[in-house]
Amino acid sequence: MTLLYLALALVLILTLAAGLWRILRGPTPADRMLAAQLFGTTAVAVLLLLAEASGHPAVRDVALVFALLAAVTMVAFVRRSWSGEGDDGHVDP
Amino acid sequence: MSIPDIVSAGLLILGGIFFLAGTVGLLRFPDVYTRLHALTKADNLGLGLIVAGLAVQAESFAAVGKLALIWLLVLVASAFACHLVARAALRRGIEPWT
Amino acid sequence: MRLRGPLPIVRTLALRLALFALLWWILTEGQPGSWPLGGLFVVLATALSLSLSRPVPWSAVGFARFVPFFLWWSLRGGVDVAWRACAPSLPIAPGMLTYRLRLPPGRARIVMTAVISLLPGTLSAEIVRNNLIVHILDQRVSNEADLAALETKVAALFHIRLSTPPSTHAETP
Numbered sequence: 001m002t003l004l005y006l007a008l009a010l011v012l013i014l015t016l017a018a019g020l021w022r023i024l025r026g027p028t029p030a031d032r033m034l035a036a037q038l039f040g041t042t043a044v045a046v047l048l049l050l051a052e053a054s055g056h057p058a059v060r061d062v063a064l065v066f067a068l069l070a071a072v073t074m075v076a077f078v079r080r081s082w083s084g085e086g087d088d089g090h091v092d093p
Numbered sequence: 094m095s096i097p098d099i100v101s102a103g104l105l106i107l108g109g110i111f112f113l114a115g116t117v118g119l120l121r122f123p124d125v126y127t128r129l130h131a132l133t134k135a136d137n138l139g140l141g142l143i144v145a146g147l148a149v150q151a152e153s154f155a156a157v158g159k160l161a162l163i164w165l166l167v168l169v170a171s172a173f174a175c176h177l178v179a180r181a182a183l184r185r186g187i188e189p190w191t
Numbered sequence: 192m193r194l195r196g197p198l199p200i201v202r203t204l205a206l207r208l209a210l211f212a213l214l215w216w217i218l219t220e221g222q223p224g225s226w227p228l229g230g231l232f233v234v235l236a237t238a239l240s241l242s243l244s245r246p247v248p249w250s251a252v253g254f255a256r257f258v259p260f261f262l263w264w265s266l267r268g269g270v271d272v273a274w275r276a277c278a279p280s281l282p283i284a285p286g287m288l289t290y291r292l293r294l295p296p297g298r299a300r301i302v303m304t305a306v307i308s309l310l311p312g313t314l315s316a317e318i319v320r321n322n323l324i325v326h327i328l329d330q331r332v333s334n335e336a337d338l339a340a341l342e343t344k345v346a347a348l349f350h351i352r353l354s355t356p357p358s359t360h361a362e363t364p
Contacts, residue, residue: 110273111269111273114272114273114276114277115272115273115276117276117277118272118273118275118276118277121276121281122276122281122283123285124285126285126314126316126326127283127285127328129308129314129326130272130312130314130326130328131272131276133308133309133314134265134268134269134271134272134273134308134309134311135269135272135273135276137265137269137309138265138266138268138269138270138273139269141265141269153220153221154221155216155217155219155220155221156220158213158216158217159217159218159220162214162217168309169305172305172306172308172309173305175308175314175315176304176305176308176314176315176316179308179314179315179316179317179326180316180317182316183316183317183324184317189285189286189287189326190285191284191285191286
């Protein structure tokens with residue numbers, strides 16, 4: 001099973017590299033923003049696989065912190081940008 | 094290989110396939126909006142399957158809970174990020190490809 | 192299910208205590224030695240959360256119905272987009288759609304906006320007043336019924352009664 005975890009982690013890193021190529025090419029600035037999402041999801045998957053392959057479940061906590069930071073940042077962004085819009089962007093206090 | 098091993102390996106490989114499909118979409122789709130579709134939906138399903146595959150092997154119920162929590166957090170982050178990127182693109186006047 | 196009077200605060204308190212205890216159990220992976228400290232943090236976290244946010248009216252039945260619906264639809268969403276990305280003919284026909292929201296502003300709308308992006312073929316792009324602007328991957332498929340179904344599910348989650356019938360959807364030219 002360890003071999004499968006490592007092979008899969010490698011495949012994911014390769015898909016990350018391919019996605020990066022697209023992000024560097026653009027063509028629009030919004031395409032570059034996709035990097036945040038691509039990294040977030042793929043990095044968490046790779047960390048989880050490595051936690052299992054290495055036999056150190058503590059690596060899972062790294063993935064957890066990663067996911068937590070991403071989620072909190074995004075929720076903060078959404079609340080901030082929606083509450084500033086006046087008419088109906090109002091968010092519960 | 095035991096039966097849990099086989100189930101786990103199947104889920105993990107399937108998850109990897111969805112990550113691959115997401116990247117294929119990222120490379121083939123014509124504009125930022127369609128690429129967002131590919132990235133958000135395919136990668137989250139891929140992560141969900143990998144989490145499920147690892148949960149089969151997990152040493153305790155608390156570890157399963159932790160894996161599920163990680164997936165939930167990524168799901169939340171990803172769904173909001175997707176909306177914010179699409180909105181930013183629209184406000185910058187990037188026309189959707191039709 | 193729906194409690195009135197002084198009971199909602201008791202229900203909220205019990206629910207949040209249980210939630211933070213579950214979280215502590217997950218984070219420490221069930222080590223029994225961590226509970227003296229954990230108990231303290233669970234109580235502190237509950238007190239903090241009660242002072243920061245009022246009780247949210249949500250329905251346990253609505254939640255129980257929402258979870259399987261969400262899992263099944265996000266599975267469909269992933270399979271759908273993976274198939275479209277890999278098919279040699281690239282079967283997509285993207286476009287925009289304006290959906291008239293019946294949900295009131297607030298939590299319910301945020302949940303709906305987030306979940307839309309994980310459903311098959313839809314992606315929330317912008318909210319202008321009561322209109323949700325959705326990018327769709329294939330115009331040849333009807334997405335409006337899906338959106339209305341999702342809206343009903345989200346409304347049930349927060350005990351919201353939707354006012355107008357779902358037949359008032361406006362489509363952009």
